[in-house]
Amino acid sequence: MQADGLLPHLFRTEYARIVNVLCRRFGFEHIESAEDIASDTFLAAAETWGMEGTPENPRAWLYAVAKNRALNFLKRDHLFRDSVAPGVAAEAPGEGEPEIDLSESNIRDSQLRMMFAICHPAIPREAQVGLSLRILCGFGIDEIADAFLSNRETVNKRLFRAKETLRAERVPIAMPGAAELGGRLEAVLATIYLLFNEGYYSARGPATIRKDLCVEAMRLAHMLTADPQTDTPAVHALLSLMCFHASRFDARTDAGGEVILYEDQDRTLWDGELIGRGERELIRAATGDHLSRYHVEAAIAYWHTRREEQGEKWERIVELYDQLLVMTDSPVAALNRVYALAKVRGAAEAIAEAESLRVNRDRYYYMLLGELYAGVDREKAAAHFHRADGLTHTPSEKRVIAMKLARLSS
Secondary structure, three states: OOHHHHHHHHHHHHHHHHHHHHHHHHOHHHHHHHHHHHHHHHHHHHHHHHHHOOOOOHHHHHHHHHHHHHHHHHHHOHHHHHHOOHHHHHHOOOOOOOOOOOOHHHHHHHHHHHHHHHOOOOOOHHHHHHHHHHHHOOOOHHHHHHHOOOOHHHHHHHHHHHHHHHHHOOOOOOOOOHHHHHHHHHHHHHHHHHHHHHHHOOOOOOOOOOHHHHHHHHHHHHHHHOOOOOOOHHHHHHHHHHHHHHOOHHHHEOOOOOEOOHHHOOHHHOOHHHHHHHHHHHHHHOOOOOOOHHHHHHHHHHHHOOOOOOOOHHHHHHHHHHHHHHHOOOHHHHHHHHHHHHHHHOHHHHHHHHHHHOOOOOHHHHHHHHHHHOOOOHHHHHHHHHHHHHHOOOHHHHHHHHHHHHHHHO
16 A cells, blocks of 8 residues: 555554544543544654654554553543543553553454444434444544535534433443344444445545445454354345445446446456355345345345346346335435336336435436436436536546436437
8 A cells, every 4th residue: 555545544444443442441431532542643643654654563553652642641640540430440450550452352342342332222323323433433524424414513413412421321331231232233233334335335535436444344244243242144144235245346447446337347357256255144144034124235236246147137126125115215225226127117117216206415316317318318318417416526426427418419
């Protein structure tokens, strides 16, 4: 990785891990201190590496600086040490040197505990997901706002209230009991799902795919499968879904980063190993008596890896979207069903279905309508593509829309 891209990459992968370990050590009462120490660590890295060059082991450098800053905080803040939460005090190593454990095993354990602590029923589901994206995954406020189709002010208020509730309820950073585990696992999976989608359908910045976010989401899901308490069929279904989508990374963009639409992708660039892993995870998910949305979406993603000559492909995809829409009222699922419906029954019926949805302020809605109208009414197709362009943030998507408009006028 280029030196100028290393620190942002490490910030994405390591900031949240440092915060998780420190927050587990300090408790939710001092979460801002954990975040400040992690932020100061990366600020020090930017200053020091800029003058002295990148260290031989950048991750170890970050951990050492974070540990030293955390130890200094514990030593100088006597008020903190006197008022520390009982659960944290119980983990303290005694009257000697305080301990900050940034080992890989403690990082994994801290992240697993943090996933479930944040998804406490005392705070609303949207706040659970937003706070998880912030603390566990290192999302910026703008990224969270995009995920919720919201704005910075609303997100900041939601996160502040969530933190205050966690403090007031004295929520321990620990795994929940068996009776609570299922409900909180649903929120954890929703967070991982949003994280992957933000990477796969990036709404911000120049990159169409942000692979680091997708890899992080898959890592978190894999971490859940490695723990007996969270190794459930729904987790395997979500991991299967992500594997199928990730298998098409190299085919989704060209060498210049331009978007390549599904129908134009070079199938030889699809990753057969990831497809195989997705199939194995889907088999592992086929146990128990609970069918989650992730099971259905993984099955849809599986059929997308099949070749066009398999006549039942699009019929099965439409059937699966019908099943998914019974489980969730997701506008994205409804739009994707319309695309599959056009493959089976033609543009006219698909247009009628799409226009009945009226998913306003959604760029994909207008892009879909533009695509469906392209062979029916060029003027209407162009109007829809122009509306999509006005709602699109990424330069790569704007270039795709420009290309489609050029085709309409040729």
